[in-house]
Amino acid sequence: MKEMKTTYDPKDFEDRIYADWLAKGSFRAVVDPEKVPFTVMMPPPNITGQLHMGHAMDETMQDIVVRFKRMQGYSVLWQPGTDHASLATEHKIVEKLREEGTTKESLGREAFLRRAWAWKEQYGGKIVEQLKKLGCSCDWDRLAFTMDEQCSRAVREAFFRLYRKGLIYRGNRIINWCPDCKTALSDEEVAYSEDAGHFWYFKYPVEGSDGSVTIATTRPETMLGDTAVAVNPKDARYRELVGKTLVLPIVGRKIPVVADEYVDMAFGTGAVKITPAHDPNDFAVGLRHSLPVIRILNDDGTVNEFGGKYAGLDRYEARKRIVAEMEALGLLVKTEAHTHNVGHCHRCNAVIEPLVSKQWFVKMEPLAKPAIDAVMKNKTKFTPDRFAKIYYNWLENIRDWCISRQLWWGHRIPVWYCADCGEVICEREDPEACPVCGSKRLEQDEDCLDTWFSSALWPFSTLGWPDETKEFGYFYPTDVLVTGYDIIPFWVMRMMFSGIEHTDKVPFRDVLIHGLVRDEQGRKMSKSLGNGIDPLEVIEKYGADSLRLSLITGVAPGNDTRFTETKAEASRNFINKIWNASRFVLMNAEGVEIPDIRDVRLQPADRWIISRLQAAIREVTLSLQKYDLGIAADNLIDFVRSDFCDWYIELSKPALYGGDAEKKRGTLGVLLFVLDNALRLLHPFIPFVTAEIYRCLPGEREDIISADYPRYNTKLSYRKEAKAFEGLIDLIKTVRAMKVSVNCPPSKKVRVYLVTEEKRLVCVNKGSVLRLAGASEVEFAASGAEAGENTVSRVCEIGHVFIPLGELVNLEEERARLEKELDRVMNEIARAGSKLANNNFVAKAPKKLVEDERAKLEKFLDMKIKIEEQLKSLR
RNA sequence: GGGGGCAUAGCUCAGUUGGUUAGAGCGCAUGCUUCACAUGCAUGAGGUCACAGGUUCGAGUCCUGUUGUCCCCACCA
Numbered sequence: 001m002k003e004m005k006t007t008y009d010p011k012d013f014e015d016r017i018y019a020d021w022l023a024k025g026s027f028r029a030v031v032d033p034e035k036v037p038f039t040v041m042m043p044p045p046n047i048t049g050q051l052h053m054g055h056a057m058d059e060t061m062q063d064i065v066v067r068f069k070r071m072q073g074y075s076v077l078w079q080p081g082t083d084h085a086s087l088a089t090e091h092k093i094v095e096k097l098r099e100e101g102t103t104k105e106s107l108g109r110e111a112f113l114r115r116a117w118a119w120k121e122q123y124g125g126k127i128v129e130q131l132k133k134l135g136c137s138c139d140w141d142r143l144a145f146t147m148d149e150q151c152s153r154a155v156r157e158a159f160f161r162l163y164r165k166g167l168i169y170r171g172n173r174i175i176n177w178c179p180d181c182k183t184a185l186s187d188e189e190v191a192y193s194e195d196a197g198h199f200w201y202f203k204y205p206v207e208g209s210d211g212s213v214t215i216a217t218t219r220p221e222t223m224l225g226d227t228a229v230a231v232n233p234k235d236a237r238y239r240e241l242v243g244k245t246l247v248l249p250i251v252g253r254k255i256p257v258v259a260d261e262y263v264d265m266a267f268g269t270g271a272v273k274i275t276p277a278h279d280p281n282d283f284a285v286g287l288r289h290s291l292p293v294i295r296i297l298n299d300d301g302t303v304n305e306f307g308g309k310y311a312g313l314d315r316y317e318a319r320k321r322i323v324a325e326m327e328a329l330g331l332l333v334k335t336e337a338h339t340h341n342v343g344h345c346h347r348c349n350a351v352i353e354p355l356v357s358k359q360w361f362v363k364m365e366p367l368a369k370p371a372i373d374a375v376m377k378n379k380t381k382f383t384p385d386r387f388a389k390i391y392y393n394w395l396e397n398i399r400d401w402c403i404s405r406q407l408w409w410g411h412r413i414p415v416w417y418c419a420d421c422g423e424v425i426c427e428r429e430d431p432e433a434c435p436v437c438g439s440k441r442l443e444q445d446e447d448c449l450d451t452w453f454s455s456a457l458w459p460f461s462t463l464g465w466p467d468e469t470k471e472f473g474y475f476y477p478t479d480v481l482v483t484g485y486d487i488i489p490f491w492v493m494r495m496m497f498s499g500i501e502h503t504d505k506v507p508f509r510d511v512l513i514h515g516l517v518r519d520e521q522g523r524k525m526s527k528s529l530g531n532g533i534d535p536l537e538v539i540e541k542y543g544a545d546s547l548r549l550s551l552i553t554g555v556a557p558g559n560d561t562r563f564t565e566t567k568a569e570a571s572r573n574f575i576n577k578i579w580n581a582s583r584f585v586l587m588n589a590e591g592v593e594i595p596d597i598r599d600v601r602l603q604p605a606d607r608w609i610i611s612r613l614q615a616a617i618r619e620v621t622l623s624l625q626k627y628d629l630g631i632a633a634d635n636l637i638d639f640v641r642s643d644f645c646d647w648y649i650e651l652s653k654p655a656l657y658g659g660d661a662e663k664k665r666g667t668l669g670v671l672l673f674v675l676d677n678a679l680r681l682l683h684p685f686i687p688f689v690t691a692e693i694y695r696c697l698p699g700e701r702e703d704i705i706s707a708d709y710p711r712y713n714t715k716l717s718y719r720k721e722a723k724a725f726e727g728l729i730d731l732i733k734t735v736r737a738m739k740v741s742v743n744c745p746p747s748k749k750v751r752v753y754l755v756t757e758e759k760r761l762v763c764v765n766k767g768s769v770l771r772l773a774g775a776s777e778v779e780f781a782a783s784g785a786e787a788g789e790n791t792v793s794r795v796c797e798i799g800h801v802f803i804p805l806g807e808l809v810n811l812e813e814e815r816a817r818l819e820k821e822l823d824r825v826m827n828e829i830a831r832a833g834s835k836l837a838n839n840n841f842v843a844k845a846p847k848k849l850v851e852d853e854r855a856k857l858e859k860f861l862d863m864k865i866k867i868e869e870q871l872k873s874l875r
Numbered sequence: 876g877g878g879g880g881c882a883u884a885g886c887u888c889a890g891u892u893g894g895u896u897a898g899a900g901c902g903c904a905u906g907c908u909u910c911a912c913a914u915g916c917a918u919g920a921g922g923u924c925a926c927a928g929g930u931u932c933g934a935g936u937c938c939u940g941u942u943g944u945c946c947c948c949a950c951c952a
Contacts, residue, residue: 008914192948199952217952230952267951279952341950386879393878393948486947515880520887522945554888554900559880560946562887570900573914584911619891628891634899649911657910733918740918746907771909774917828896840932849894849933856895 004586004696008579010543013692018132022140026705029077029139031474038074039478040066041459041508042138043487044146045131046085047124048092053517053525053563054484055127056134056535057551061514061629062482063136064552067684068624070137071709077475078137079462081144082124086410086451087181087189087347093119093409109408116409120145130536135544135687137705144462146454147411154461155411155454156428158502163415163426167363168403170415170424174280175357175402176343179301179315180350183406184359186450187399188489190343190352197340201269201333202326204229207245207254213238214333216268218340219278220326221318223248224307225296226255228274230285233259235270249331250322251308258289277356293356299406301353315353360404360413360447364497368395371497380496380506383627384558387485387513394489395497403450410448417443456494459507466502476503480510480627485558488513512627515560517551522562538568545686546572552685553637555630574637575689578682581645582693585671588656592665594698597673600666603655604725604764609648611722612639613674618712620681633685640678647729648674654767672697677710727758727798728765734796735773738803741817742792749776753787756780756799784869793870795863815874822867825860832857 005012021027031037040062045055062078070076093116094104104112128143144151162168176185200220203212215229226248231238242259262285263272276286277295286293296306303310303318310318326332343352372395374380375388382388404413416425418434419441425431433440454461459481463472477499483492492511499507519525525532538547549571555561600606616639623632648671655667676697683690683704694704701707735752744750752775756762759780762769769778779786784793787802792814794801832853835841842850 006911008912192950215952219952222952262952264951269952272952274952281950281952340952390879390947397877397948489948522887556889559888564887564901566901567887569914573912574900576914577912580912580915582911587911623891626891630889631891634889638899645911646916650916653910737918740906743906746917747909774909824896831896835933838932842932844932845894852895 004579004583004693006583008576008689010545010688014133014135014544014688017688017691018135021137021703021705024703025141026703027078027137027139028141029079029475030075031470032075033474035073035075037077037475037479038066038069039077039475040079040480040482041462041478042078042080042136043481043483043491044081044083044144044455044458045127046088047082047120047127047145048085048088049127051127051130051134051535053533053535053551055131056547057514057517057555057561058482058484059131059134059136060548060551061512063134063548063687064629064684065480065482065512065624065627067137067687067705068709070705071680071683071707073708075474077139077142077471079142079144079475080128080131080136080138080140081146081458081462082127083451083455084120084145084147084410086405086407086448087183089116089119090407090409091181091347104408112408133536133539133544135548137687142462146451146458150464151454151457151461152411154457154465155449156414157466158457158498159414159449159453160426160428161502162362167366168360169363170358170360172356172358173361173400173402174278174283174354175359176352177297177299177355177357178345178348178350179297179299179353180348181345181407182299184357184402184404185345185352186402186452189346191346192341192343194339195342197338197342199268199336199338200323200326201335202249202273203331203333204246204249204255204273205331206241207247212331213241213246213257213271214269215271215273217273218338219319220322221303221307221310221315222275222278222296223273223322224251224303224310224318225275225277225294226251226253226273227276227286227291227294228255228289229257230260230263230272230274231257231270232261232263232265235263235265237270249329250325256289256291258285258291260285260288278354280354283356295356297353297355301350359402360415360445362401362403364398364400367497367501368398370500371395371493374496374500374506380509380511382511382513384513387488387511387558390485391488391493391496394493401450401494403453404445404447405450406446407448410451411454413445413447413449415445417445419443452490452494455491456498457502459495459499460503476507477505478508480512481508482512482514484516485513486516510627513558514555515558518560518562520562520564522560533563533565538565542568542572543575543688545575545689549575549633549686552629553633557627557630574641575686577645578640578678579689579693581640581649582675582679582696584649585668585675586696586698589668589672589698592668594672595665595669597669600669601662602670603663603666604721604728604761605648605651605768606667606670607718608722608725609643609651609670609674610716611718612643613677613710614712614714614717615639616643617677617681617710621709621712624684636678636681636685640682644674644678650772651765651768654771658767680704680707680710683707724758724761727796728761728769730797731762731799731801732769732773734794734801735769735775735803738792738794738801739774741814742803742805743813746774749774750803751776752778753781753784753791753802753804754778754799755783755802758798761798784873791873793866793873795866800866815871818867818871818874822864822871825863825867828860829857829864832860 066076066078097103176190178185197218199216199218201214201216203214205212213229229246241257244257245254248255262281274282274285276283276291276293294306296303298304301315303313305311345352372392414426416431418439420439421437423434423436431442459478460476463476465472495507519531523531535547546568550567619635620632652667652671655663679690679694691704784802788804790805791802792805835853
């Protein structure tokens with residue numbers, strides 16, 4: 001038998017055990033036709049990322065499910081990997097180049113990519129090491145990367161197929177442009193916030209008259225690109241104006257006044273400047289009225305040549321000067337403070353400019369519909385199911401997905417243009433000549449794909465798709481995807497439609513959604529606030545097991561949760577308890593030949609704890625199957641702490657310290673049986689400490705990671721006896737409470753008189769009662785009179801307890817307590833009585849419930865009499 | 876404008892298809908250096924389950940409304 005150290009210190013073994021698992025290949029996924037597969041795809045963290053609390057929770061949840069299933073005998077694949085995070089990574093490297101005083105342009109594409117790869121090699125693996133600290137049991141041999149050869153091939157194939165089907169197209173449309181990152185973004189990558197701004201009212205003169213029309217704008221600089229002013233056709237104020245021509249101030253361009261339903265008469269002045277190149281609504285108006293589209297901004301957010309004298313100025317500098325000039329021209333009517341929603345780049349937070357640009361798009365409507373249907377038809381299920389609604393909401397209102405990014409780090413768009421005839425070429429293989437004119441002067445599209453284009457293929461690209469590999473055939477579709485609700489639009493949705501489109505199957509059967517991990521005050525953990533708690537620091541201080549447990553207990557699926565160090569501490573304390581309980585069992589088991597519980601004459605306490613164990617097994621297993629991880633953990637903690645440690649271990653002491661060797665062996669058999677089961681039940685939640693203890697248990701046993709998850713066994717559920725035994729526990733609790741209520745010190749043993757019909761139960765467990773209740777003797781009595789004149793008494797489940805009072809008694813307190821107790825009992829009698837008096841209840845409620853209620857009523861009536869007697873005797 | 880979450884003990888939160896006397900952790904009070912554990916043990920105080928209706932024999936749980944609060948989406952220039 002291996003020795004356990006006296007104190008629980010996770011540092012002693014967490015790293016060692018993980019290394020051991022790696023060495024033994026315990027996480028390796030195997031295509032085994034004999035077994036049922038179970039597959040989980042890890043959401044690939046960004047190579048730029050550091051492990052944060054959100055990851056820690058996400059990965060912990062996955063690891064729990066995965067370990068549970070592995071122990072249940074499934075052939076488990078937990079596929080790990082990392083994401084190239086095109087924008088984030090490129091941003092980081094550009095930043096570094098800037099520090100070095102250079103730019104990506106001066107470096108050139110090739111050199112830049114070499115640097116990016118080098119960066120990835122150096123830092124991209126960091127988060128992987130952090131995941132290992134957490135205990136993640138994924139198959140690291142299969143570690144994938146969204147830009148590795150396999151995933152890139154899948155991207156190429158997916159793009160090709162979509163292009164061929166006409167679902168990918170290139171077009172000039174309004175997109176979200178980040179002037180800092182200098183790239184287009186998808187709608188999902190723009191975060192809106194209420195920003196304080198201004199409303200400027202400008203006069204635009206009517207050509208050939210003294211009249212003018214006043215418009216309001218929040219972005220004055222865009223006037224440089226105005227090509228019309230629009231009013232509502234129903235607006236009587238402007239009826240005369242429609243069709244007239246205005247002279248755009250500063251620029252001098254002649255622009256028409258058009259009538260369009262889009263204009264809200266009640267807002268602003270009812271006249272709207274139209275800038276088709278820089279506003280999605282204006283763009284639509286422009287299309288309807290065939291207006292010119294004049295883009296006035298460069299990619300970096302400066303004004304371009306269409307801005308005349310403002311060319312070259314930053315957009316905000318231009319704004320300032322234009323307002324000043326309008327004022328000088330006497331065309332500024334007024335300025336109002338105005339807060340409005342402004343879009344920001346979710347990566348760098350720069351204000352987004354909507355602008356017209358030629359980009360690649362995925363046509364969403366034909367893809368969204370089957371993705372909606374799949375969830376409607378329950379092919380994929382959300383847990384909790386309310387997130388299905390959010391998913392529908394997104395897909396039903398989805399617009400085409402802008403997938404091109406003006407970046408270098410990523411999957412280059414697999415499209416070539418013929419320099420001679422202009423043919424656009426998209427093939428599976430890189431083309432060598434133009435299929436139309438035969439020219440060899442082909443230029444590949446400069447842009448990259450949105451990172452999420454490759455993430456969308458993750459569930460099958462990692463398994464070898466488009467090849468029919470044996471992994472793909474065996475592990476796909478995957479079983480459950482675990483991720484946060486904030487990722488639904490970016491990823492879940494896109495994996496769904498991509499999976500259905502490319503593989504004809506939903507990529508996963510379940511989606512387990514969790515919330516955000518917030519700080520102590522409920523704020524989002526963020527870099528800018530500096531309120532993030534580093535999971536690695538928590539691991540350092542309390543161990544990975546404690547961190548894991550603290551992240552899932554008391555958390556309901558899909559809800560946000562707060563992380564506080566107190567939680568980690570509470571978890572550590574609980575784990576410490578398991579540690580010490582195990583030590584207790586092992587110390588006593590030393591040198592003893594431990595029998596199988598099937599060969600043991602089980603005592604009532606044994607049957608009770610074994611039954612409680614069965615109940616725990618059943619509840620935990622059911623909860624885990626429903627992904628109620630928090631409930632499962634709570635049940636388990638409750639069982640281990642309360643039933644096993646507080647009660648059974650204490651109950652076992654008389655036998656262990658008594659002289660009956662056979663009894664001692666039997667008790668040790670049960671102790672070890674329950675401990676063994678408890679460790680296996682706990683292993684998915686706190687893998688390290690359970691593994692460390694498990695290997696110290698006597699006997700030949702395999703590593704806990706591959707041990708069987710305990711199964712509920714009806715034969716080991718002695719329900720009646722277990723229930724009866726609860727009566728004994730109640731007796732002990734009652735005596736303890738009585739002693740406290742009369743200020744009797746715990747060390748002072750009291751003589752207990754008991755009126756009961758459960759004499760046998762009490763006799764068999766007399767040692768335990770004496771020890772746990774702090775009694776010197778338990779006497780059976782026919783009535784309280786045998787206890788003498790001056791007694792305190794209480795009703796418990798199995799009878800009536802009397803304790804003779806010494807001088808210690810506090811009569812007043814006892815009387816007050818009894819009166820309060822009587823009050824409660826009277827309430828219960830009234831409640832149960834009225835329930836039973838209700839014919840409807842008796843007729844309609846389940847029989848068992850009615851019977852229970854009757855029994856209760858009887859019990860309370862009995863208690864009432866006894867309490868009244870007691871009160872009388874106290875007078 | 877649309878959608879969603881939350882409101883339960885002093886604090887943070889659980890509460891599985893409606894059904895025992897509504898739970899946990901932390902905190903608090905009192906008492907314990909009992910030979911696994913003071914990272915502990917025992918006992919206890921503390922809740923009109925936001926409010927108002929409704930469905931039901933029965934509602935913390937289901938329905939409707941109200942209030943407060945948080946989030947997501949859309950957006951009037």
